[in-house]
Amino acid sequence: MKIMVAVKRVVDYAVKVRVKPDKSGVETSNVKMSMNPFCEIALEEALRLRESGAAAEVVAVSVGPAPCADTLRTALAMGADRAVHVDAPGPGPSSPSPSPRSSAPSPTPRTPASLSSASRICVESLGLMEFGFKHFVAIDDDCNQTGQMVAGLLKWPQATFASKVILDKEKQEVTVEREVDGGLETLCLDLPAVITTDLRLNQPRYATLPNIMKARSKVIKKVTPQELNVEIKSDLEVVEVTEPPKRKAGVMVSSVDELIDKLKTEARVL
Amino acid sequence: MAPLTALRALRNRSNFPIFSSTASIAWSIRRFISTLVVAEHEGGVVKPSSLSAFAAAEAIAKENSISVLLGGSGETLQKAAAHAASSHPLISEVLVADAEILAHPLAESWAELIHSVQKKGGYSHVMSASTSFGKNVLPRAAALLDVSPITDVIEIREPRVFVRPIYAGNALSTVRYSGQDPCMMTIRSTSFPLLVNSTNTEGRTVPINQVDVSVFSEESLKKSRWLKLTSQDTERPDLGNARVVVTGGRGLKSAENFKLLEKLAEKLGAAVGATRAAVDAGFVPNELQVGQTGKIVAPELYMAFGVSGAIQHLAGMRDSKVIVAINKDADAPIFQVADYGLVADLFDVIPELLEKLPEKK
Numbered sequence A: 001m002k003i004m005v006a007v008k009r010v011v012d013y014a015v016k017v018r019v020k021p022d023k024s025g026v027e028t029s030n031v032k033m034s035m036n037p038f039c040e041i042a043l044e045e046a047l048r049l050r051e052s053g054a055a056a057e058v059v060a061v062s063v064g065p066a067p068c069a070d071t072l073r074t075a076l077a078m079g080a081d082r083a084v085h086v087d088a089p090g091p092g093p094s095s096p097s098p099s100p101r102s103s104a105p106s107p108t109p110r111t112p113a114s115l116s117s118a119s120r121i122c123v124e125s126l127g128l129m130e131f132g133f134k135h136f137v138a139i140d141d142d143c144n145q146t147g148q149m150v151a152g153l154l155k156w157p158q159a160t161f162a163s164k165v166i167l168d169k170e171k172q173e174v175t176v177e178r179e180v181d182g183g184l185e186t187l188c189l190d191l192p193a194v195i196t197t198d199l200r201l202n203q204p205r206y207a208t209l210p211n212i213m214k215a216r217s218k219v220i221k222k223v224t225p226q227e228l229n230v231e232i233k234s235d236l237e238v239v240e241v242t243e244p245p246k247r248k249a250g251v252m253v254s255s256v257d258e259l260i261d262k263l264k265t266e267a268r269v270l
Numbered sequence B: 001m002a003p004l005t006a007l008r009a010l011r012n013r014s015n016f017p018i019f020s021s022t023a024s025i026a027w028s029i030r031r032f033i034s035t036l037v038v039a040e041h042e043g044g045v046v047k048p049s050s051l052s053a054f055a056a057a058e059a060i061a062k063e064n065s066i067s068v069l070l071g072g073s074g075e076t077l078q079k080a081a082a083h084a085a086s087s088h089p090l091i092s093e094v095l096v097a098d099a100e101i102l103a104h105p106l107a108e109s110w111a112e113l114i115h116s117v118q119k120k121g122g123y124s125h126v127m128s129a130s131t132s133f134g135k136n137v138l139p140r141a142a143a144l145l146d147v148s149p150i151t152d153v154i155e156i157r158e159p160r161v162f163v164r165p166i167y168a169g170n171a172l173s174t175v176r177y178s179g180q181d182p183c184m185m186t187i188r189s190t191s192f193p194l195l196v197n198s199t200n201t202e203g204r205t206v207p208i209n210q211v212d213v214s215v216f217s218e219e220s221l222k223k224s225r226w227l228k229l230t231s232q233d234t235e236r237p238d239l240g241n242a243r244v245v246v247t248g249g250r251g252l253k254s255a256e257n258f259k260l261l262e263k264l265a266e267k268l269g270a271a272v273g274a275t276r277a278a279v280d281a282g283f284v285p286n287e288l289q290v291g292q293t294g295k296i297v298a299p300e301l302y303m304a305f306g307v308s309g310a311i312q313h314l315a316g317m318r319d320s321k322v323i324v325a326i327n328k329d330a331d332a333p334i335f336q337v338a339d340y341g342l343v344a345d346l347f348d349v350i351p352e353l354l355e356k357l358p359e360k361k
Helices: A037-051 A068-078 A107-119 A146-154 A209-215 A256-265 B002-011 B022-030 B048-060 B075-085 B107-121 B132-145 B255-268 B276-280 B346-356
Strands: A002-006 A009-011 A033-035 A057-064 A082-087 A123-126 A158-168 A173-180 A183-190 A193-197 A220-223 A236-242 A251-253 B034-038 B065-072 B091-098 B125-129 B150-153 B155-158 B161-166 B171-177 B183-187 B208-210 B224-231 B244-248 B271-274 B301-305 B322-327 B340-343
Touching: A002 A037, A009 A068, A033 A037, A033 A068, A037 A057, A037 A068, A037 A158, A037 A193, A057 A068, A068 A082, A068 A209, A068 A220, A146 A158, A146 A193, A146 B107, A146 B132, A158 A183, A158 B107, A158 B132, A173 A193, A173 B132, A251 A256, A256 B322, A256 B340, A256 B346, B034 B048, B034 B107, B034 B132, B048 B065, B048 B125, B048 B155, B048 B183, B065 B075, B065 B107, B075 B091, B075 B208, B091 B107, B107 B132, B125 B132, B132 B183, B150 B161, B244 B255, B255 B271, B255 B346, B271 B276, B301 B346, B322 B346
Parallel strands: A002 A057, A002 A123, A057 A082, A082 A220, A123 A193, A158 A193, A251 B340, B034 B065, B034 B125, B065 B091, B091 B208, B125 B183, B150 B183, B244 B271, B244 B301, B301 B322, B322 B340
Antiparallel strands: A009 A033, A158 A173, A173 A183, A183 B224, A236 B171, B155 B161, B161 B171
16 A cells, blocks of 8 residues: 655744735745645655555655745655656746745645545645645644545545554554644544644654665656646635734733733733 | 514614625625534533534524534433524524434544535535544544534635634734635634623524434444543533633642642632643543643633743744743743743642632622
């Protein structure tokens, strides 16, 4: 069985993003980019499944402009066997085009969907929060749609927000614990299935130097959306991107008494 | 067309200022707006987060005709349907899907259900609250209908123009939906408070109709099975819609110390929240996590104890009305968003608060 992991290149999660003055989007030039943390977790889980003998091969896939190859290289250094780069032009994080169009999450799920039918992948791990335009669960766009849409397009069962994955090779099924509003929910899915990861699934490994060297000789196959018969068109246009409203500056109090007094008389919340 | 009579009745109501531009009013006259709200229910009542979705549906158009979709099985479903029928004046129909496969929130069967109800009803908008249920089900249903869904809408400017947070709430993106109907979205319930007067629905009878569930394709539904739900039953108010939230971070140091916070919450009638650090360290169960990957809360009063204020945590509470931060570290980022900050050891502050706070009414 093969596992496909969709990874996305995003602004590093520790960066405080700045909105461009012309309201066209968020400043991404000269900003540190890295692999979406959820995608790292998805990849780690896939590698563990491979190491436990449940899967034979882990394929990393990224959709976007040229620099996405760097993200795939990172995935290969972590241990993915090979990678596929769906070279989609457009407003990727490093795209030179000044006018960001927005995202249509629907074409992109179709990309992994067509890939997975092409290479008969059994389990997919996707990160958890997905992004409209490039569509992998990502912390920049906070969409949280890709995995579900991929599953819908493939008519495969889905398990989102996974915090525990147990694969049964014999029965061809996977048991997944999900993080839901009320606690933890356990589902059992027939393979093939789509799984999206929660932060609590695992602790991703770091790529070691020898593995980074080895990753240089691994293959990144480049395909275009046209080759996959996917049309990337958008149902959503971004009108503007603005700063969230600023909170008015707060005050520091010096004692609990003062705090309670302020909450009673000024804020009137007690 | 039952909705039309309802609409006529509504024309005479005082309307509320939703639109800022005349263009959108023209648009709404030109097109008939009807919304399907996929609602969640528990114990025979519609959940508060779903009630907020009705308020959001009203924000799309003041002459919206809302159909509510409820699924599940048994007596509580019928009770919830009756509750839904009387929960908002714009509701024109309650659709009830009574089937064993809908008893649990499995995305496969729910997405099929939404797909078939939409095909029959031809709604212009389909929405649910951004709960783990909504986020799980709606995008899948959107893929079946071949449209792009919109996540976590916090403001509706026009029937097809929405505002949603990106980058953990550090930027707000205004998007225009230009695709085919339906426009599908999940809404952030804390951004659409339900107005008290909107529950005035006397004198209207809302039809409750059964959905034909025999059409489901068995084959795709057998692929997933629901095994169990492990949850913490607490007496405290639900984190998502509590008036007061007290949150603990890594600074609490242990699960034992979280008991202190629980005492304080009891005194304030508050819900208890936690940072990811506190959950990962095993102090409290995961469903208490507030932040980008946990729950989004916007209470009147948010008190953070031993919380540093990472970007991902702020994403979940920055819209609280009043934020209070208690932290030993004067440089903690949480103080930049706090209305009232106190640099002190929380182990001194909590007992003192317990002693001095007025008894809750």
